[in-house]
Amino acid sequence: MRRIVGTVLRCALTLLLAVTFVFVVLRLSGDPARIMLPDDTPLPVIEAYRARWGLDKPLPEQFLFYLGGILRGDLGFSFRDNRDALEVVLEHVPPTLVLGGTALGIMLVIGIPCGIFAALRRGTAVDRLTMAFTIFGHSMPNFFLGILLIILFSLTLQVLPSAGNATWRHLVMPALTLGTAGAGAIARFTRSSMLEVLRQPYMRTARAKGLPVWRRIAWHALPNAAIPIVTIVGLRVGALIGGAIVTEQVFGWPGVGLLLVNSVSQRDLAVVQTIVLLVSFTMVAVNLLIDLLYGWIDPRIRSAIPRAPR
């Protein structure tokens, strides 16, 4: 219970920091009314905007105003679309979820078996191949990987479309591009975590009992190796969001990342701030989920022992 309260408090703090970050950056960059509204805005509209956001009040009061607005779901107005920024952003969320979800699936389906296999066949060609793949995924910028895939599959072999999101065939290359780096990282952590577990005495006992390999791995080794793997998967979600921005740009995938880049270049800042807050909200939710998963995987964590400082 204490653990959960602490976690929730930390989440709230992170969210507050995210809001503060956007607020401070917005104020530091000059007059928000000038920045958030297009250049040719008539004066009465600017005045109305100032009054609405309390821009004539002292800074602490402005901050409270700002917080209140966000809590009401009022994140400003997208002048590019002439609609509420939140509405515009939410419209772009489903494609990104599809892309990110598929990439996450690829990461897990490739990364975990590769890592387990590499750990079991340590020092062999399989192991070395997995580690080479890890380093490849880590060093390959995903925009270059995406471009190489386009050259190969769209321009040379002409089997996959290079832009859009109409069919599942459109999803193949972006998801591969986005999932590769993460698959490598997960393989690496699965491998080291498994190596740690495999040398434990209970693994020898399980073997002495005559249990088949799959059962030893699935029932004895994996649950004990899971915590570091879950941690790295959680960390990769952040990288996934960053990678999605670039990948969506390469493949013209109409998600939040493409919207963010377009909004930054056209300075549609209400949308930018909405996306920043949405991402921080997502990250907090992911971290919370990971924390709860820890307790589910390892009952020892559920007890009220305070966690060691990081």
Place this chain on the structure above:
Amino acid sequence: MSAALPSRRLAWPRRFAPGRVPWIIGLSLGWLALSVVLALCADWISPFSPTRQSLLQRLKPPSLLGGPAGHLLGTDHLGRDVFSRLLSAMRVSLLIALFGTWIGAVLGTTLGVVAAHFRGLVESAVMALVDFQASMPFLIIALAVLAFFGNSFTLFVFVVGLHGWEVYARITRGQVLAANARGYAGAIRGLGAHPLRIYLRHVLPNIAGVLIVQVTLSFPETILLETSLSFLGLGVQPPRASLGLMLGEGRNYLISAPWIGVPAGVVIFLTTLAMSLAGDWVRDRLDPRLRPVRG
């Protein structure tokens, strides 16, 4: 006992001796040295000015693929020599990565020392910032800052530099706390040394190894961040060249002129790959505990 355990000081040079460097690490170090030399000497090596346009020479293929002699890697959509631009782009990208890495390292290390020295509220504040930074994808933060403030070269370098500071802060704080608990820091403090002197002259040199390893890890990430932002058109602005920007420009000519973008992509990949391999190797050498156990 002392005969069986050679001292660290004696063991180091042998671990880095040329005969013990694996070939792939040798290749990596060679590539890194070559790219630094190419970047430094770009002005003398370049056959053309990287910004000179020639509309009659647009989209010419590389010399080896039947293009005009002199344009080693062909020309781009404005008739600029791709090889000259590549050299100039390497210089810009490496410089930004170098500055960026150092800004992050210095800022993070300073904040880490400050947190460990003052403890209490200061420490909590720094660590809350670290947690916040670690939980946000940095690309988003960078994009937000560039969106609100507008893009300028100085701001861009600084934003890229902010990347990764939290890792240095976290490492340094932990290491300084550990060092303060050890005898030597207490002894010097007992002699009446100023805290700045203790940290700069005694503690930092002792924890430098860990920080250097982190530099080798964050350098490739900084390159990837800079090239990603430039690729998106939100980083280095034309007519300056950056590896990411070249790849971004070349994206529109993948069918007709793949030589505009692909070489830049290859250079990014090779550089980050070489740096990661060399960094991993240095880390293994510096910290024997991380070396794979044989047998």
